[in-house]
Amino acid sequence: MSFDLNAISTALNEPNRTVSGVDFSGRSLKLDTEKDAQPIVDAINACPDLHYLTLTGNTLGVDAAKAIAKALARHPELKTARFSDMFTGRMKTEIPPALSALGDGMIEAGARLSHLDLSDNAFGPIGVEGLAKLLQSDVCSQLQELRLNNNGLGITGGRLLAKALSANPRCLRIFVAGRNRLENDGAKALAGVFQSMGTLEEISMPQNGIYHVGITALSEALKHNPGLARLNLNDNTIGPKGAAAIATALPNLKNLKSINFGDCLLKSSGARALAQGFKDNSVLLESLDLSHNEIGREACMDVVDALTALPDSTDRLTRVVLAGNSLGGSTNKQTMKDKLGPSAELSDGEGSEDEYVSGSEDDDDEESEQENSEDSAAEDDQRDTSCDINNSILETTDIVQEVETDVGRFLINPTLANLDKLGANAADVIDVHLQSIRDPESLIQAYVEALCCVCGLAGDSERAADSGGRLFHSLVARARQQWPLANALLRALQLIKSENKDYKIRWRIAPCYQALAKEIDEPYFPTPLRDTLKFFISSKMASLPAEVKDVIEKHPNLYT
Structure with missing residues (x-):
């Protein structure tokens, strides 16, 4: 008789093994x-078996993140990273470098995460850039919960996330991304990733x-995720058409x-499609x-009848x-209460019992009309209102063109000839011109x-170089919010794409x-803005045009 000592040891030890972490x-x-x-670093260093690290509810800067990352680089056994609500009070410009640093630490360690939680960190699309490498x-090759x-x-951000997740095969079981304004395009991008996974058990995108x-x-x-057990799409506009589409997936x-x-906004026809x-x-x-779906009483009863059609419904629901x-x-x-038993949570909507007409022929038309108006409004709101030049420079040109038409002409057609027309104090003239813009982000x-x-x-011009330096200094002084400034500079330098066509x-x-x-290392230049620009320049340099790449390589202070 032979004994597998390794198997015996595993059987004896695994059930009682204590999961440790910080x-x-x-x-x-x-x-x-x-x-x-340092206290977190010391705790990480003192933990011989770091299975989890939870930093939720603190606020982390770039230098602190780099210190923690160095400690993480020695722990390949890390499985769970709980980094939610971790940047409260931070400028968004600080978040991508901090996230990137933490990711680099885990990459250096060779860790294999199973759980990653970054919820309640308002890092926006550029935050996904900081996460992409990780x-x-x-x-994240064995990540089960995101x-x-x-x-x-x-x-x-939805598109960037989908691109990052689709780079290599993933086997997620749980995906949560509520309150993110993904809209149709973001949802479609992620749907492609979900389809290739086939392992999802929970999707939550309210x-x-x-x-x-x-x-x-x-x-x-x-349809390609047969193990799906939980689906949360609360407070999206599924409507009758969306409900009918989901009904086609139910056989799988x-x-x-x-x-x-x-x-x-399912309405009666959407509820009936699901019930069927x-x-x-x-x-x-x-x-x-x-x-709260504007479902009429007959359609509500259809739903109840469908749920209670099987004899075990009272015990199951x-x-x-x-x-x-x-x-x-x-x-x-x-x-309804008799059929549903204790599971029922019933109360009327506002208005009379005939408020929502069952099977309304206008359901689809009304949904379409609302989508055309609300979806457009949502899309407009999602865009940075300062993106469109027509909402900034050109819009204000009409207001001041009687006083300073030369500035307006230069901003539309920036040539040396037009710049020369502004005189020796071009930077001051432009500054005065722009102050008529009242919205801070548009400014x-x-x-x-x-x-x-x-x-x-x-x-091509020393005068232009001098005016540019002065404008840099004035811009930083004018910008009360660092996040819109970083966002605008990243777009202007083609480090991120604008959502505005x-x-x-x-x-x-x-x-x-x-x-x-010439300006990035000057004392007046904000450190978070400097770190963000350097982070994006270093990560995007390979994809920039050759002319731009040549300039950057001649100025290492732009990326180191």
């Missing part, structure tokens, strides 16, 4: 410097401004246990939320929420574009980098 959650620590981070690396709730991703177009794309992806979702479609899908496919739901719809009179409500955007128009001529580069890019090299 937890600094909820301490409200403000960690700016390496010294500030998400594409082997550190939580990115309330990060302000927007459409661009409050993302997704309409039936994006919902339909997600529905196609759901035999493990589906929980659905939350509250506040999704539940009934036809014998979906064994345990929890369903269809609250734990929560059925139809509150906020038209449930009919007391007889209807009692019938910053207009200032950045004016700056680039001048700096783009710096290689009308955004046009009217200046030469390479001389702008040459001008930036």
